[in-house]
Amino acid sequence: MENIVDIPKFLNDLLNKQYGNELKNEIIKGYKSKRITSFRVNTLKATDLEVLDEIKNMGIDCKAYSDIPHAYIITNGTAKDFYDTKLVKDGKIYFQSLSSMLPPLFLDAKEKETILDMAAAPGGKTTELAAITNNKAEITACEVNKIRAERLKYNINLQGANVFVMNQDAKRLDDYFSFDKILLDAPCSGAGTLDLNNPKNIKSFSFELVKNSAKLQEELLKKALKILKPNHEMIYSTCSILALENEDVLNKVLKQFNAKIVPISFPNLPTLPSKIDGTILVRPNEYFEGFFIAKIKK
Ligand SMILES: C[S@@+](CC[C@H](N)C(=O)[O-])C[C@H]1O[C@@H](n2cnc3c(N)ncnc32)[C@H](O)[C@@H]1O
The missing domain is CATH 3.30.70.1170 (Sun protein; domain 3)
Structure with missing residues (x-):
């Protein structure tokens, strides 16, 4: 028990403001628990x-x-x-963590559809989508980081998934692309997955990281909504539980595209109150990492 570290003050303040003291303490309990x-x-x-x-x-x-x-x-x-x-x-x-298995389930992916996994490495959700569609969808997986893109290709090959990999910045994807479905499992601060038993994990966590993640998430979501076919649906997810990276990003971007939230729910999840009805905020505990999931229709 002695090695457990405290959360940084800025995070304590953000969680207090967003959830109140009681839920914040539950979240901290989740950060301390050893995950299955x-x-x-x-x-x-x-x-x-x-x-x-x-x-x-x-x-x-x-x-x-x-x-x-x-x-x-x-x-x-x-x-x-x-x-x-x-x-x-x-x-x-x-x-793969249980939380990480959730976003692809809400995409309702079908054989023959064109599907973009926009921030894909190491490929847990890409390969899950390939399995859900029996390898019969046209899946494209995009990843900006070269080393992570190699890991993505390795996992795709190992799992026998039929996926086209693009090693590039998804913000710069050509606007002429158009997909039936998009999964944007956005890069984030990881505020849902903090492990207070691991001091290193906390050291790299900063307010700068949260702010930079929010900026990147906003840009990626805008690009996703540009290249999603009209009247089609996408999933936005992060492993953060901070509104700055989730609800605030959606509130900023969705109205610019006249896009709407499609309500989703899932049984038996530990949850936190979301500022947007119909989205899912998973509370970290011994089974689940903290996660945010929203389904969006353009
Ligand atoms: C949350 S992780 C994705 C996890 C993955 N979906 C899975 O389930 O295995 C986010 C990924 O986005 C990548 N990324 C960050 N910025 C990006 C960008 N501009 N374009 C494409 N990928 C990006 C990161 O390198 C990281 O691999």
Whole structure:
């Protein structure tokens, strides 16, 4: 317990202002808790039964998180126990937080649709979309960072996903592009995923980072709404729980495009009050990272 660090004062003030003292304390409790390890079965490569059999043979216990298709929680092991296994090396499972599995579910992606994953590395959600659409959608994944784009390609190949990768700044995507659906899992400060057991994690977290993230999110969302086909839908998500990076960004941008929120909900989530009805704000706890998810129709 002695190694747990405090949250920075600016974050304490922001959380107090947005949520009040009681909820802020719940959030801090979430930042302190040790998160469960979860993975998704990659249905492009394996069935749930086949994976569960192999895990049982390893002497590791896991249980389904039944609200999310193909999601499992490891109850007596960690991701490290799997590093050298065929399950990981053959791309049959992908370690991914439960919160991170949520945004693609709301996109309602279908075979044959053109789908853009705008900020895609390392590819957890890209490959989830490929699996949801049985590899039959036209998925483009964009990533600005060269090294992360390589990681994205590696994960896509390993998982047998059919995805076209663009290593470029999504803000500069040509306005002539047009997609049926877009996932903007925007770069963010990570204010939903802070780990107070890890001082390094807190050290790199600053108000500058929050402000810069908000600026980038605004620009990326504007580009997304430009290249989304009219009357079509997109998802905006972040692993931040700060309104500066979520509701405030949407409030600024949506009216410029006459875009509307499409209400979404999900069972059994720990939530926080959102300033925008119909969006989801996940409260960090031992199962979930803090996350924001909004569905938008242009
Ligand atoms: C939250 S992470 C995405 C996680 C990913 N969706 C997943 O589920 O695995 C955001 C990503 O956006 C990338 N990024 C940041 N700015 C970008 C930009 N202007 N264009 C494209 N990608 C960008 C970052 O390098 C980072 O890999």
